[in-house]
Amino acid sequence: MKKEFKVIAELLPNNTRVLDVGCGDGSLMNFLKEEKNIEVRGLELNQENVQQCIRKGLPVIQGNAETELHQFPDQSFDYVVLSQTLQAFYNPEEVLKNLLRIGKAVVVSIPNFGYWKVRMKLLFFGEMPVTKTLPNTWYNTPNLHMCTIKDLFKFCYEKNINIKQVVGVNEDKTSLIKKSNLEIKNLFSKLGIFLIG
């Protein structure tokens, strides 16, 4: 079980209704269903992943989050989860707006481009960083809009999006990120997990 999923699960109360956007093979949905009795739904583009979810008895809709979120009514879920895909959308702002419309609150996780190893790679080697959380090279990466934890903080302030909680993840360690420790956590977190809305 990925640390990230554990953090996401801890942010979500039991017995709620959750939409997992980009749900992959359904691992997170399964975990949420089993551990927290959460009523899950998934949206996933990849056919093989969709089949895996169906085989596990997890409700999943095959579709593209960029263009097909309109099918979910306003406030139809307690929470919407978006795990490490915000940066891959053409229009992440529009997607976020939609997620906030569908869910009463939204959990968004991002690979942190402000992580020190990422910064070092660019600063000292002059190359686009390739790390465990960012495994692709510049020409084949699906990531179009990389950002840092600080960037997403700023974005939420500018767009008047309420930040409820932010958790930084580095390997097995997690920490709460606040305005006061933002600079340092932005340097030492591989992932940022935001609870907003």
Add this chain to the structure above:
Amino acid sequence: MPSLAGLFFWMNRKIENINKIIITKPLKLDCGKTIKNFPLAYETYGKLNENKDNAILIFHALTGDQFVTGTNPVTNKEGWWVTAVGPGKAIDTDKYFVICANVIGGCMGSLGPKNTNPENNKPYGLDFPVITIKDMVKAQESLLEHLGIKKLLCATGGSMGGMQLLQFCATFPDKAFSAIPIACSSSHSAQNIALNELARQAIMADPVWDNGKYVSKNVQPKNGLAVARMVGHISYLSEKGMQEKFGRKLQEKADYEFSFNADFQVESYLRHQGYAFVERFDANSILYITRAMDYFDLSKQFNGGLVEAFKNQNTKFLVISFSSDWLYTTKENKDIVIALNSSGADVSYSEIITDKGHDSFLLNEPEFLKTLKGFVDSMYEKFKNEKRI
């Protein structure tokens, strides 16, 4: 080779021996008329288990019948969904109890226009009442009652079968634990009504049809019916699929004949499909069943709201569409998903990428069959657990 009329007569005799129930309860049809004491023919595969939690109801499409798999005893041909249903198949008859009934209006043993009208002891012909998808579904619900099945593990169907399924779920919520509508629509589109009208006009233009009175003369308007079937066959394929399968290939000849014989393979294919069909299907049944499809509009039944139709559904849905299907498009299938979502129903959706058009659901499409199997098996586990609790 027996004559066509003889063959038809011989087939009608075989139909006498197939499974059917007589539904005594009066059924008030949407058109206002009532039918009672009418036959509903059906077939079952596999065994109903002790807990009665392994029953799957399949609704057939326009030209289908109750013989889903194995050998159809009337035509001696393979069942129409042998790719998906049978021992070890996606819908495994070693594990599940599969039921399929011939729709009313059809011609494989259920009450239809070739049956005798008790009022004048002549075949109904056009005196047969116009039926709807809802009428078909209500009749089949009586069969479930007869078989003692309170709740189905799953109900499924493609094309018109999918339309019956949507109607079934809306009319009898909670009768199915899960449902798989395949390549269908919640209301018949203008294009589909137009194609059905083409089929009907072809039949009606055949002088043998004689206002539907051909039955008492033991003949079939085979030319009209064959054309009707050809129209259908074109619509079941995709442009790309047809091009790949036939292209401009000639039928067993080196060059054009400079005649109107079937020079091209695609022509020969259509003629074969058209004339093979007249041996097993009644022309008037095509008129009645296509009409039922055209009248199908689930949102109209629920005052314009498809969401309303699916309200309070506990059924778990899996909607499947095929990318190259231009008869029941991905868009139409997605509209069903959106409505189910909006009503809060448990819904999954998958679009199978294929060039094989609407026909895909009847073919050996591995991704489709895998999805079907995955869903049915996982639903069985859930249903068993739910019953235990």
